[in-house]
Amino acid sequence: MERLITQAIREERSADLHRLRLANCGRYVAKQLHYFEQALTKHRQAKAARKRAETEQALRRAARNLSFAVEAMKERMEREQKEGQLFFVDDQIAPPYRFSKRMNVRVSYRWRRTVDDEWTFDSITFVHDVDLRPDYATPVTKRKPSAAKLEQNLQNRLYQTWEHLMRGALCSVRDYFRKGGDGNKIPDTYRVTVDSYSRELNNYSTQFWRQQP
Structure with a gap:
């Protein structure tokens, strides 16, 4: 080359x-x-x-x-x-047809401690309730948008949140295994945390191991 x-x-x-x-x-x-x-x-x-x-x-x-x-x-x-000899995280996650305030992202994976062990297949579901309170920092338009436009804007906003949640969920599971995490300690469900100021997802929201003893 x-x-x-x-x-x-x-x-x-x-x-x-x-x-x-x-x-x-x-x-x-x-x-x-x-x-x-x-x-x-x-x-x-x-x-x-x-x-x-x-x-x-x-x-x-x-x-x-x-x-x-x-x-x-x-x-x-x-x-x-x-x-890939010790773990694999499936990143083929399709978005839902329609988004709602309650979001769920299921990440499937397989793992084993050594290459001689059998594979263990499991998954973790990340749950997030989107805060839909209005953002008062955003300027208000003089013309009131139609109901259809409001719904479109909401779906666009929720889609962006879902993408953030999905990417964070995948990265968290991968990072956990890369750091030598025990797959048996991954919870079945994890309710993500949000930023205390913005009320939105941040880089730590999906780090499920931070809540573990």
């Missing part, structure tokens, strides 16, 4: 680099590849010496970012393969 990146900079074209199919290595790598190709195009089109010096500097910076992204992806894959 490093050789092909250097070649792309020297030849000012990235055709050979495409053989590696970096665009299929996840959104982060694909985005950095896109930035590299944009920088390559700008450098190729630059004519004046000063402009080419600027575009070359930007191109080499984009090349370093692309290399870093690929290395980070490889390290993540290696870590996940190693972790």
Whole structure:
């Protein structure tokens, strides 16, 4: 990869680099590849010496970012393969058709203490009651919205909350196992905590182990 990146900079074209199919290595790598190709195009089109010096500097910076992204992806894959021998958290969680004040996110997982043990399959359900009291810091519009618009706004707000809850739930279960947590101590249900000031979810809301003795 490093050789092909250097070649792309020297030849000012990235055709050979495409053989590696970096665009299929996840959104982060694909985005950095896109930035590299944009920088390559700008450098190729630059004519004046000063402009080419600027575009070359930007191109080499984009090349370093692309290399870093690929290395980070490889390290993540290696870590996940190693972790997968002891635990797996299912992140395929579909949102409900319609959202309500009471939210439930069920995270399924499997785990074992050693690679010689049998898998244990279980789940934890995170429960959250959304505080729907109005936010008085938000300016009030002069024109009163229709009932349909109010319902749409509410569903959008609840969807954003559900996404936050879902992501936090997944991260909490993964972090728990990554820290060597005992799967037998994961509760079946956990009522999440909220920020005492904003009354909303924060980075600690789904950390179920903080409530355990």
